[in-house]
Amino acid sequence: xxxIHQWPATLVQPVGSPLSLExxxxxxxxxxxxxxxxxxxxxxxxLFYSVGIGQISSEVPQNLSAxxxxxxxxxxxxxxxxxxxxxxxxxxxxxxxxxxxxxxxxRLTVT
Amino acid sequence: KNQVEQSPQSLIILEGKNCTLQCNxxxxxxxxxxxxxxxxxxxxVSLTIMTFSENTKSNGRYTATLDAxxxxxxxxxxxxxxxxxxSYICVVSSTSGAGSYQLTFGKGTKLSxxx
Numbered sequence: 676x677x678x679i680h681q682w683p684a685t686l687v688q689p690v691g692s693p694l695s696l697e698x699x700x701x702x703x704x705x706x707x708x709x710x711x712x713x714x715x716x717x718x719x720x721x722l723f724y725s726v727g728i729g730q731i732s733s734e735v736p737q738n739l740s741a742x743x744x745x746x747x748x749x750x751x752x753x754x755x756x757x758x759x760x761x762x763x764x765x766x767x768x769x770x771x772x773x774x775x776x777x778x779x780x781x782r783l784t785v786t
Numbered sequence: 787k788n789q790v791e792q793s794p795q796s797l798i799i800l801e802g803k804n805c806t807l808q809c810n811x812x813x814x815x816x817x818x819x820x821x822x823x824x825x826x827x828x829x830x831v832s833l834t835i836m837t838f839s840e841n842t843k844s845n846g847r848y849t850a851t852l853d854a855x856x857x858x859x860x861x862x863x864x865x866x867x868x869x870x871x872x873s874y875i876c877v878v879s880s881t882s883g884a885g886s887y888q889l890t891f892g893k894g895t896k897l898s899x900x901x
Contacts, residue, residue, distance in 0.1 A: 718893035719830075719875070765829050774820075775889070777829030 677702035681766050681778040689786055694753040696781050698766030706768040708749040713763040761785045788813040790878050792892035807895045809859040809876030817879040821850050821861045824873045866899045
């Protein structure tokens with residue numbers, strides 16, 4: 676069966692510090708991968724998606740970036756965090772059009 | 787512009803009671819509609835997924851309905867349990883001719899089941 680992992684589970688970082696969140700998927704190959712952010716009281720916002728290694732599409736321009744160095748690894752990064760980057764970050768994978776499976780999420784607090 | 791509106795924003799019910807959550811969408815062209823359950827601090831988990839031709843789908847005590855003509859969906863929870871306390875998110879998918887698709891998320895309904 677397929678599983679999706681995210682780490683860390685929680686993170687507290689000062690403004691201006693770098694960020695690296697990792698997501699890995701097991702039990703499948705060539706998945707579509709997604710990064711979402713969920714701010715308090717708001718819906719899910721798609722940040723990036725990837726249909727293959729090295730292929731990244733950005734949905735929202737901001738100081739975040741994503742990379743997919745391996746087939747089942749998706750990384751969300753920032754060189755300098757802003758207060759507005761605080762939120763709940765979710766990674767998801769999908770085999771195609773009809774379903775998405777979400778990871779456990781990372782709670783990021785920028786202080 | 788594709789939009790998904792959910793109501794109510796929040797809901798409190800007594801354990802054992804039934805409730806119905808609403809989702810109205812203006813997404814075109816429609817591909818499918820999904821309901822997710824998201825426990826606090828966790829990732830969303832899929833409850834049901836419905837395509838254009840399906841108007842009812844059940845998953846245990848959860849029953850989703852879809853009216854593609856009026857672009858409305860509902861999620862009915864029967865005999866609620868304390869563990870049903872969560873946010874319920876409606877997501878509508880639309881497809882383009884190029885084989886790609888777009889997901890439009892509702893903001894969710896926060897359900898609290900109290901003893």
